[in-house]
Amino acid sequence: MAKIYGLDNKTEFSEIIKNNSLDDFIKLLIQENTHRNKTIELEENIFLAINTIHLKRNKITTEQMLFVVSHNYVWSIQ
Secondary structure (H helix, E strand, C coil), X not given: CCCCCCCCCHHHHHHHHHHCCCCHHXXXXXXXXXXXXXXXXXXXXXXXXXXXXXXXXXXXXXXXXXXXXECCEEEEEC
């Protein structure tokens, strides 16, 4: 699978979702860029949104990580 960086690649995400017959609801979840930590069980997948905290040079930053998990893959979106 190709590496795509950033959450702004909506066209590429839509193609991946369509080409892999994933639930269209995943597209809506990816488009929302401010999730609380959550787990959503779908028919064939699990969607996870995790907010992480990082300390770098005495500055606290946050990062949202999204995961789509199935029985044979894990798709990580940062």
